[in-house]
Amino acid sequence: MATATAGEPNRNVNTLVVGGGQAGLAISYCLGRAGVGHQLLEQRAELGGAWQDRWDGFFLNTPNFSVDLPGMPYGGPHPEAFLPRDEVIGYLRRYAQAAGVPVRTGTAVTRIAPDRGGFHVETSAGPWRAENVVLATGAYQVPRIPALAKDIPGHVRQLHTHQYRNPQQLPAGAVLIVGTGQSGGQIAEELLAAGRLVHLAVSTCPEAPRRYRGQDVIRWLMELARHGPDVGLNGLQVEQLPSPKARFACNPLVSGVDGGHDLHLRELGRRGVRLHGHLEGVDDGDLVVSDDLAERLAQVEAAFGQRFQPMIDAYITAARIQAPAAEPRAADDWLPPAHSRLNLAAEGITSVLWATGYRLDLSILDLPVLDEWGYPRHHRGVTEYPGLYAVGLPWLTGHGSALLSGVGRDAAFIAEHIAAR
The missing domain is CATH 3.50.50.60 (FAD/NAD(P)-binding domain)
Incomplete structure (x- = not known):
């Protein structure tokens, strides 16, 4: 060099x-x-x-x-x-x-x-x-931070994931993470493991299985991108995107930590992460969140089966690959208590972590x-x-x-x- x-x-x-x-x-x-x-x-x-x-x-x-x-x-x-x-x-x-x-x-x-x-x-x-x-x-x-960030009280520390390094960087107290892409999901796990109380404002980034039909899901996506057109499958080519905006869609929610594993929002909720809808505003010390958490979780969980799974299955068939049958995902209807407002002081939230991507x-x-x-x-x-x-x-x-x-x-x-x- x-x-x-x-x-x-x-x-x-x-x-x-x-x-x-x-x-x-x-x-x-x-x-x-x-x-x-x-x-x-x-x-x-x-x-x-x-x-x-x-x-x-x-x-x-x-x-x-x-x-x-x-x-x-x-x-x-x-x-x-x-x-x-x-x-x-x-x-x-x-x-x-x-x-x-x-x-x-x-x-x-x-x-x-x-x-x-x-x-x-x-x-x-x-x-x-x-x-x-x-x-x-x-x-x-450029880290993307919503305009409503300016309305959050000054005593609450705000960081984008671009600036976040470790749990010790944040003041004592609960943490609100806004966004559930790969960074938001993994940092939520990290903070939970460090003993922090974590609130998570759920976006619509799709969940995906770490492994599917005998391979890491990335193996199948790489094969589809490289060889799918050879068998008439072009779903991972830019021409097949529904709109130019789709170029910026978030990647599937999985983790490479501890040898790699699935990341499921409902499971994080059962482990103590407090799940909420989309963060919509700040009102006199309260955070206002959407009341559609159930619908958001359903959308997050359905996306892989609607988009990626059919393409992978079609590729396996078209390329005549011997692969194990797909294992159906177990039904899960767990939901946390619904909240439309969060009071920062009552919840002890002392920091907000923006996992809202880049532009x-x-x-x-x-x-x-x-x-x-x-x-x-x-x-x-x-x-x-x-x-x-x-x-x-x-x-x-x-x-x-x-x-x-x-x-x-x-x-x-x-x-x-x-x-x-």
């Missing part, structure tokens, strides 16, 4: 890659293999991408066999296990070293503008000029290429503006486009397109 210092004049390069996470490293590897001169710029002081923003007890939710960047698939002894945060970061740094990625860390890109058929790129370490620019900034850029921020672009969602208009990562590319965004071409298991396919295509220019 070549890390250079800033300050040289006349910095011109064929291709600039913006972002040094898994997407940036994958496209750098592919550009190098294609013989394209390039430079990668990373705003952080060290490589490791957004994984460095995860909490201390974080584990990948996808098994080790899915750690598969181009030229360096997982080769360890535990393919069905799950890497903790620091090992994911270490893998990315080793990958950059082995691939000889030309990277400048501590260099934030602040503006990308057209310049004589190429691009003028302003950075915290001075300007660059490039014939091509690849946006590899990822999907985890894209490509405001560095001085180019008219973003749609109403802030997503670049493109075809297979080739944007409408000649020479500008994107890689590593959610659902760029399919379900795996932002994942360690899938980003390499998009990166290879984009590198070929740049080389052909």
Whole structure:
């Protein structure tokens, strides 16, 4: 890995890659293999991408066999296990070293503008000029915090999961977690294990079984993404999404902690987590929540069977795979007492943890290429503006486009397109 210092004049390069996470490293590897001169710029002081923003007890939710960047698939002894945060970061740094990625860390890109058929790129370490620019900034850029956060009393500590590191970081007392995606669900378990009283405002992220028909569910989703089109199953391709908004839907709720396991909201409730509906507002020290918890739980539990299970079953049949029969999920109608308001003082809630995801921020672009969602208009990562590319965004071409298991396919295509220019 070549890390250079800033300050040289006349910095011109064929291709600039913006972002040094898994997407940036994958496209750098592919550009190098294609013989394209390039430079990668990373705003952080060290490589490791957004994984460095995860909490201390974080584990990948996808098994080790899915750690598969181009030229360096997982080769360890535990393919069905799950890497903790620091090992994911270490893998990315080793990958950059082995691939000889030309990277400048501590260099934030602040503006990308057209310049004589190429691009003028302003950075915290001075300007660059490039014939091509690849946006590899990822999907985890700006923490999304609801506007109602400003109405929560000042004595209650508020953190986004982006800032959360461990239970000791929070003041004594009960914790309200808003959102039940993968981060919200796993942190709820962590805080419960630490002896904290946890309140959980339930979103509509789907639950999924950790294992289905003899395999980790991620194995089936990877197979579907890679080989489903070969047997006429295209449900994990971007063209099959019901709307552009669906690109930002949350991932299925599972956990990679303790060797990997299912995460079920009703079970968390039985273990002491207090479940509530959607957080709708703040009124004189009370939190107002929706009264549709039963409907939300039913929707969360039904989603896998409505969307993913039929695709997996169809793939197993079409590909003539011998797999065990599906085990029906046991009926569960447990519900906690219903509440439409929570009094912060009465419940002893001293902190709120926003597990509400992130939003894209490509405001560095001085180019008219973003749609109403802030997503670049493109075809297979080739944007409408000649020479500008994107890689590593959610659902760029399919379900795996932002994942360690899938980003390499998009990166290879984009590198070929740049080389052909």
